[in-house]
Amino acid sequence: MKVKVDQDLCIGCGTCELMCSQCFQLENGKAQVIRDNCDGVDCDIQDVIDSCPVEAISIVSEDQVNSEEKTA
Numbered sequence: 001m002k003v004k005v006d007q008d009l010c011i012g013c014g015t016c017e018l019m020c021s022q023c024f025q026l027e028n029g030k031a032q033v034i035r036d037n038c039d040g041v042d043c044d045i046q047d048v049i050d051s052c053p054v055e056a057i058s059i060v061s062e063d064q065v066n067s068e069e070k071t072a
């Protein structure tokens with residue numbers, strides 16, 4: 001599944017990186033998704049999503065990813 005971090009919302013608290021360093025990494029004070037498919041093998045991704053204080057993490061469908069790539 002594709003996971004996305006809203007860069008405008010992220011406050012760089014580091015919680016997601018602490019909970020799942022396989023999928024998230026802080027860069028320049030914002031969390032980046034470093035894994036294409038965060039499949040919940042190494043973490044409970046829903047738990048990470050729920051733990052983000054500003055709700056910046058979301059799961060996006062492949063359709064959403066494709067349409068965003070087209071408009072980008």
Ligand code: SF4
Pocket residue numbers: 005009010011012013014015016017030031051052053054055056057
């Ligand atoms: S938990 Fe949320 S606010 Fe904190 S670094 Fe991750 S995405 Fe950003």
